[in-house]
Amino acid sequence: MSTTDKPKTSFRTKNLNEAAFIWSQDGVDLKNVQGKQGRGTTIYFHFDVEMSEEELTKILIDYANGKTLVEPLAFCESLRKLRDALHGGLQHHRKSK
Secondary structure (H helix, E strand, O other), X not given: OOOOOOOOEEEEXXXXXXXXXXXXXXXXXXXXXXXXXXXXXXXXXXXXXXXXXXXXXXXXXXXXXXXXXXXXXXXXXXXXXXXXXXHHHHHHHHHHO
């Protein structure tokens, strides 16, 4: 692996705000949004993250403890895109029933 190659880590969350925070980071791609049936539908956001598991864990802990910052505009834009993806997925699910 060259010095420019970064490890890829898969990450999933069902927390919309956490998903928006992660997606606001550099090198993060939304892989998919997936629902899981149970006592209702739980939505999971799946990401490919260009950082090691240790780096990812550190920023998630910092996020949970309020020790990390993200540009508000980037966060709001990520949140809007996630809501649009959720809305589109729900519309598609209703039409297929």
